[in-house]
Amino acid sequence: MSTFITTEKRTHYCGSVSIADDGREVILMGWAHRRRDHGGVIFVDLRDREGIVQIVFNPEAGQTVHGEAHRIRNEYVLAVKGTVRKRPEGMTNPALSTGQVEVVISELEILNESKTPPFSFDDEDISENIRLKYRYLDLRRPAIQQNLFLRSRLASATRHYFEENGFIEVETPFLTKSTPEGARDYLVPSRISKGMFYALPQSPQIFKQLLMVSGFDRYYQIVKCFRDEDLRADRQPEFTQIDVEMSFISEEDIMRMMEGLMARIFKACLDREISLPLPRLTYADAINRYGKDNPDLRFGMEIVDLTSIVKNSGFKLFADVSASGGVIKAVRAEQASGLSRKDLDGLTDFVAIYGAKGLAWAKVNEADWTSPIFKFLQAGEVSAINEAMAAKPGDIIFFVADTPRIVHDSLGNLRLNLAKKLNLIDPDALAFTWITEFPLMEYSESEKRYVSTHHPFTSPFLEDLSLMSTDPGKVRARAYDLVLNGSEIGGGSIRIHQKDVQSQVFSVLGLSDEEARLKFGFLLDALEYGTPPHGGLAFGLDRLTMIMTKAESIRDVIAFPKTQKAACLLSDAPSRVGIEQLMDLSLKIV
């Protein structure tokens, strides 16, 4: 074989050959995307990461080259030398960015052959298990490559932004200490200390706070985090955070700095302008108006509280729910009377997922309602509801009556479901909102104690401190989430920097001084050595990339993702290990 590759250098990417190169000799290397062999002339679409260009083998080019070109099959790896030529009249291909030109080949070297791939790279609906098993081939598909290119630009823009603003990137350990609060840890057994385990970090939370104690003042890191919890379409067991912490700052400073980051990222990656400052919503407002702490603000359809209108209603269900401390709320789907009875039954099943025992609906007419509950309501109630909902003929009102928790869950998700069904969402919209004033802790029925909403180092509102002993659920946290298009893309808080406040929080969480020492002793010690006021936040880089690429699954923005059972179909991880490895670690499988 010749030594094309060692003596010659590639001059262009396939996708970057243009009409400006007309007449120029170029050297290209890439994969045979498709061949069209006419017996005489042979066309090959040559593909690399930048795109596709048509290369042409004419019989006149010579026996050797033409003969070799007959051997080309899909996905063969080629090196070619040839001359760029404007395509003959009427033979351009507008579907191709390089469709004005073609490259007439004078030299060819087949650098490598390829087995027939298990699936076509044009086909969009290949089952995911096949794609994941042959992920290296799946990643040849331009659509996924584009996602990863964008992800890289996102990370790059992030680094530039933080460097310009005086942040230092510091790496924190992956082999670290298991922390009891929060998600389940991935554990790594220690060989040297028998029976002991490291944990992979759920986030670098404590370490970045320690860096503030050390005086680094502004820290960031693009870092893998690990959580051993069940997966979702937007959750992987290992995922990437843009992790940030700052000293001598308040909420305002951090939120401004992060808004700047968002503006930079969207400008750099998508050339989109974000108007700042970003809107804000308190947690309580978000729940009351949208039923969720990650509301999708790309459309309206706000939840309306009807409890005061119907609490004394002749409709027993409403009256009973109200009397037992529940609420009656509703959303209005504009001009949705096209929904069939079957659709409505489907929606009832849908809200049942969130614990709702039923879903009442009312089609609004000129004078009355078409509704199973119409006959139970007085005329005054109907008109009051119509007014509260701003209902117009053709609208449908959906009611849920239950505990606040179930009502918000049901209607919050119903709102999303309806918006998709009724096409209310502009796919290009970017609806940011900060969510502020989260509760510091919530009572956990399963654990029979208060648990942190965010994490135990989150600072309470100082003016709420007196509630700590009397009504801990009412204490607000100095925490903030950033939500984009209904997805929580980041969250953080001002941290506790005084030891006595930290002790108070631990005690409400049911952690004794002794336990707290055992679990977080090193952080508590550090807090006693001149800790500056500090706070920070972390963004989910994967989720942000998902939104920016309009990916439906987090797997489409991760090169080598895991399945819902947390398995890697490519490498076959996790897998059994040999007895020797287990013995080294003093482990026994039970």
Place this chain on the structure above:
RNA sequence: GGGGUCGUAGUUAAGUUGGUUAUAACGCCGGCCUGUCACGCCGGAGGGCGCGAGUUCAAGUCUCGUCCGCUCCGCCA
């Protein structure tokens, strides 16, 4: 842990009320073809229906179990 859904040639799918040799398209292989670009034309190979039991004269088709993918609830400070 639970709910839903899927599994039939390499791929994507079709397979009626269980009934001879399990279809199609694309891909693959061979032949022909000098302007195609989802090239075209002719011919061919390729699976026993995720796996395991069961019902039946007879099972992709019914039953049970099991595995895998996806999705949701719980979970994810």
